[in-house]
Amino acid sequence: MSLQVTQNKGTVYLEGRINSTTARLFIIHAEHFVDKLKNIKINIDKVKEIDRDGIEAIKTVWSIALKRNKKFAVTGLGCKEIYDHFENQFIA
Numbered sequence: 001m002s003l004q005v006t007q008n009k010g011t012v013y014l015e016g017r018i019n020s021t022t023a024r025l026f027i028i029h030a031e032h033f034v035d036k037l038k039n040i041k042i043n044i045d046k047v048k049e050i051d052r053d054g055i056e057a058i059k060t061v062w063s064i065a066l067k068r069n070k071k072f073a074v075t076g077l078g079c080k081e082i083y084d085h086f087e088n089q090f091i092a
Helices: 023-036 052-067 079-089
Strands: 001-008 011-018 040-050 071-075
Touching: 001 023, 011 023, 011 052, 023 040, 023 052, 040 052, 052 071
Parallel strands: 011 040, 040 071
Antiparallel strands: 001 011
16 A cells, blocks of 8 residues: 545544655645645554655654744654654754
């Protein structure tokens, strides 16, 4: 399964895999939602795989949201691991 990106009531839902094959598609879709929505919330409940490229894609979308003064959140199963990854990036 590739990656399906949908939006409902201000939340972007992802289903499938965020990996080297789908990361660019995810960034393109998410950037559209960053422009369209007041804030961006990504739900990863139905994501089956996130590889290094997937994490980098999420970081890219996060960066785009911050540059456009939008709040950014990731929710769903596995979001703690993503949060921990982001947190470790800023500890020096």
